[in-house]
Amino acid sequence: MSVAVEVRGAAKTFPASPAPVHAFGPLDLDVAAGSFVAIVGPSGCGKSTLLLMIAGLLDGSAGEIRVGGRPVRGPLTEIGIVFQSHVLVDWRDVLGNVLLQADLRGIPRAALEPRARELLRSVGLDGFATRRPYELSGGMQQRTAFCRALVHDPPLVLMDEPLGALDAMTREQLRSDLERLWMRTGKTVILVTHGIEEAVQLADRVVVISPRPGRIVREIEVPLPRPRTLEVCEQAEFHALVGEIRRLFASYGVV
Ligand SMILES: Nc1ncnc2c1ncn2[C@@H]1O[C@H](COP(=O)(O)OP(=O)(O)OP(=O)(O)O)[C@@H](O)[C@H]1O
Ligand SMILES: [Mg+2]
The missing domain is CATH 3.40.50.300 (P-loop containing nucleotide triphosphate hydrolases)
Known part of the structure; x- marks a missing residue:
């Protein structure tokens, strides 16, 4: 290996x-x-x-x-990085946070959105894509952070x-x-x-x-x-x- x-x-x-x-x-x-x-x-x-x-x-x-x-x-x-706290930006919804990487790198959203949605679904957050971080529990915020670290497939x-x-x-x-x-x-x-x-x-x-x-x-x-x-x-x-x-x-x- x-x-x-x-x-x-x-x-x-x-x-x-x-x-x-x-x-x-x-x-x-x-x-x-x-x-x-x-x-x-x-x-x-x-x-x-x-x-x-x-x-x-x-x-x-x-x-x-x-x-x-x-x-x-x-x-x-x-690479993907997940930090301990203050991980999400409050002015973006859940999907927007997961797609932050795409936006920062100038990758068209459409290219990563299906993957972002699939990741959110896999951690039980499919109904929360348009919620803001402050509307989520700590665990849900952290799940969102996992998705964000994985969305660009590092x-x-x-x-x-x-x-x-x-x-x-x-x-x-x-x-x-x-x-x-x-x-x-x-x-x-x-x-x-x-x-x-x-x-x-x-x-x-x-x-x-x-x-x-x-x-x-x-x-x-x-x-x-x-x-x-x-x-x-x-x-x-x-x-x-x-x-x-x-x-x-x-x-x-x-x-
Ligand atoms: N930017 C910095 N300037 C000066 N010292 C630092 C800096 N960053 C870390 N240190 C020191 O280096 C040591 C290791 O810090 P580090 O944050 O890597 O520890 P850690 O193992 O992650 O601890 P914890 O489990 O508490 O997060 C500490 O003594 C810390 O004070
Ligand atoms: Mg540390």
């Missing part, structure tokens, strides 16, 4: 007063095309920084990152705590929505999360990062069958993987 993202010796130190902040690295990571990789680590260990560097939105201090075999030198356009989707701002029940619902979307579209996904169970439920591989400066301390394959239904998540193997990660963090004094 080909490699979608290669991170080699990447590190980031922010110049700050009184002392620079060594956020993370050096760090090596390979993400196979079509795979779902979750990155878990404590607050401040550099997860968002790494994601921004992969997206080409932030320069690293060392190392190299390649996406689709090409070194990242500036903002990538052929091979790589980066997600930074996409479910972090939601209540527990909505989060569980959206986990399965997210898995279903991923299984249907075959994208490469890198998901940053604080949620250990969320990481194990969604990912093929969980990358565990140490406290700052963040380094990879373990990579854990998740061989559980999909879709990861409630039954799968009640299996002993699921709990064993969650426990393994929790103990790792405990050894760093994090949980």
Whole structure:
């Protein structure tokens, strides 16, 4: 299987007063095309920084990152990004938000609208295309953000705590929505999360990062069958993987 993202010796130190902040690295990571990789680590260990560097939105201090075999030198356009909050613009309706990418890139709406509508339908939002974000629940807003990240059919989707701002029940619902979307579209996904169970439920591989400066301390394959239904998540193997990660963090004094 080909490699979608290669991170080699990447590190980031922010110049700050009184002392620079060594956020993370050096760090090596390979993400196979079509795979779902979750990155878990404590607050401040550099997860968002790494994601921004992969997206080409932030320069690293060392190392190299390649996406689709090409070194990242500036903002990538052929990716989808989902951020934790403030994701939608209130002056556009739901469909308009999903089509924001098309408009920003000067792609005719008609070219992407059928796909936008199909994505909205697949997450149960078909009746909401003409609503404004403030008329939606938090979970519905986040589903809209997933659709927006996928509408231009990018091979790589980066997600930074996409479910972090939601209540527990909505989060569980959206986990399965997210898995279903991923299984249907075959994208490469890198998901940053604080949620250990969320990481194990969604990912093929969980990358565990140490406290700052963040380094990879373990990579854990998740061989559980999909879709990861409630039954799968009640299996002993699921709990064993969650426990393994929790103990790792405990050894760093994090949980
Ligand atoms: N623009 C910046 N200028 C200076 N320091 C920064 C900047 N961005 C991040 N940092 C520092 O780098 C470190 C890593 O930040 P980052 O946001 O990547 O952490 P994180 O792992 O995403 O944390 P969280 O889980 O809380 O979102 C932190 O100590 C933060 O203060
Ligand atoms: Mg972050």
